[in-house]
Structures are given as C-alpha cells and as structure tokens.
C-alpha cells in the first residue's frame with residue numbers, strides 16, 4: 001500500500017519543506033512505497049480533515065499522522081521489521097537531541113540566508129500568503145532578512161561544527177549507516193538546495209562530503225534535477 005506524503009511545492013515542482021524531507025527520507029529508509037503529494041502552503045488547510053496547519057502529513061491506509069517527529073515514531077512502531085530509523089530507544093533520544101539542536105540553532109539561522117530566494121520560487125498561489133506571513137515571522141521583508149548573508153555564512157558553518165567533527169571521521173551521525181538523525185539535519189539542506197543557488201558549503205568541508213553522501217542515498221532521491229548543484 002502506497003503511503004501518501006503531503007509536502008510543500010514551489011515553482012517547477014520544487015519540493016522545499018525541510019520537515020517533509022525528513023519524512024521522505026524516513027519512508028525511503030523503511031523501504032515504504034510513497035507518493036509525495038505536491039501541496040502549496042495555501043492548500044495545507046485542505047489536507048485530510050482540515051485540521052493540519054503544517055506539513056508533513058502522511059496518510060497510511062486510512063491512518064493520518066502529522067508532524068515529522070510524530071511520523072518518524074509512528075513509522076518506527078508500525079513497521080518494526082523494516083530497517084530501524086533510530087537503532088533503538090537510545091538512538092531515538094539521540095535523534096531527539098539532534099532535532100532540538102537543528103530546530104533551535106541551525107534551521108532558523110539558515111532561513112535568514114535564503115528567505116528571499118525561497119520567496120522568488122514559491123508557488124504563484126502562495127505569493128500573497130508568503131509576502132504577508134514571513135515579515136510577521138521574521139520582523140522584516142524577506143529581502144532585508146537575507147541582506148548581508150555572505151557575512152553571516154561563516155556563522156552558519158561554525159554552528160555546524162558538532163556535525164562536522166562527527167562526520168569527518170565516520171560516514172553518518174550514528175556510524176556507518178544513515179539514521180533519522182542524519183535526515184533531520186539534511187531535511188533543511190535539501191529544502192535550501194532546491195530553492196537557492198547560495199552555496200552553504202564548499203568542497204573540502206567534511207559537511208559538504210556528508211551532504212553529498214546523503215544526497216546519493218536511495219538512488220539519489222533528494223538529488224532532484226536541480227539548477228543548484230552545490
């Protein structure tokens with residue numbers, strides 16, 4: 001049975017939801033057939049029973065689940081025979097830490113580097129919503145948020161030092177094989193790569209090598225034909 005995943009779509013079928021990418025990689029990790037349903041921001045209220053304010057949301061044979069973390073736990077419990085996302089309860093708590101780190105220190109800061117680029121490539125029907133909602137969230141118009149990003153890029157890279165120090169000596173955060181902890185950080189990088197030409201990493205950086213290892217996973221699932229190949 002195919003699982004339906006509702007994720008964000010921009011112009012040219014760009015899938016740019018950091019949180020939906022976590023789920024998409026989790027579904028691939030579990031080997032579960034998936035249909036990724038393109039969903040503009042303004043169509044989110046029409047998903048399922050209309051109670052969802054954000055994506056990802058999945059529908060698994062009549063069961064609806066929202067929130068990337070809740071979905072990961074649901075998949076782990078519902079598909080125990082498929083490869084584990086966390087590698088047990090201890091791994092799940094490690095991933096929880098990575099989630100809190102990424103959502104507090106990494107992802108919001110990264111958004112200030114690419115917000116205007118996202119605005120440029122948002123689905124046309126989301127234009128008005130994005131132009132109204134983001135200045136409220138960030139306190140300024142997207143162009144002003146993004147201005148001076150070259151000066152802030154080193155800070156973003158420094159914030160990723162804990163990741164860098166791990167993946168410079170082993171392929172993935174938990175060792176030789178990818179787990180949900182990797183997908184948490186990768187989700188926001190894949191979203192950025194699909195919407196912005198602004199290279200967050202340089203070749204030679206162990207984080208860059210890790211990003212490309214992750215992009216190669218599952219037949220290059222996250223390596224969509226993109227004009228931004230950083």
Ligand SMILES: N[C@@H](CCC(=O)N[C@@H](CS)C(=O)NCC(=O)O)C(=O)O
Nearest residue numbers: 017018019041054055056067068069
């Ligand atoms: N904690 C939630 C956060 C979900 C979330 O914020 N999703 C964003 C897309 S990455 C969204 O749907 N935003 C809707 C909006 O800004 O209107 C999760 O992990 O699923």
